[in-house]
Amino acid sequence: CSYIRDGDIYVSISADGGQTWTETVDPINDEPGTVVDQYCSAGMDGHYIAWTDARNNPTEIYFDTTTTVSPPPPLPIxxxxxxxxxxxxxxxxxxxxxxxxxxxxxxxxxxxxxxxxxxxxxxxxxxxxxxxxxxxxxxxxxxxxxxxxxxxxxxxxxxxxxxxxxxxxxxxxxxxxxx
Incomplete structure (x- = not known):
């Protein structure tokens, strides 16, 4: 899951169904303190993460990938x-x-x-x-x-x-x- 602390976005993962969690030491965003901390201002899907960023006016949506989360498993199509x-x-x-x-x-x-x-x-x-x-x-x-x-x-x-x-x-x- 992703969460915002002090204007930065972090990722926390659990490999055991939520029994224990590990989190990133460094924030995902590259400009410190610019992540908007509001309801639905950040989201994560697999190893993709998006957030509302306030470094410019008006705010913008930023997107990145994180290696903290395993990539999705290979699947048949x-x-x-x-x-x-x-x-x-x-x-x-x-x-x-x-x-x-x-x-x-x-x-x-x-x-x-x-x-x-x-x-x-x-x-x-x-x-x-x-x-x-x-x-x-x-x-x-x-x-x-x-x-x-x-x-x-x-x-x-x-x-x-x-x-x-x-x-x-x-x-x-x-x-x-x-x-």
Missing amino acids: LEITEIKGGLGVSATTKNIGDIAATDVAWSITVTGGLLGRINKTVEDTIASLAVGEESVLETGIFFGLGKIAIEVTVTCDEGASDEETVNGMHIIIFTSITI
Whole structure:
């Protein structure tokens, strides 16, 4: 957390859930005594810190990074890169993050058609998706006729997720995506 004392901003961290705290010896701001001490005049997110500084008139917002706080851990980032028609629907998901994504749960839901008769959901799980790796997700062939909505979702154990929705047309077993 960050706090202001005597016009300077400091950082205090806890590695044990708040049982003990360590704090910086030197203030984060480079001009002593210039940090505005008011409600919501400073904030911290991970190792980024911002504060209202009174060295100029009017006051300004200053921003810095602090090495006192560990950088955020590497995470996977899941992205749905493509949704295609054809014999059914397929989608491609890719891990563009920093580490492998585990237990990647995905689903493709297709709804609509004449009289709302198309209602197809396919779900599965990919055990692991390495950094930069792609995987193609498919519904397989299904029957129907008319306008459809296609929703694709992916999520992993690390908390990364993505969701895309597109519209299309389904004619018997063939799907085309509307742009």
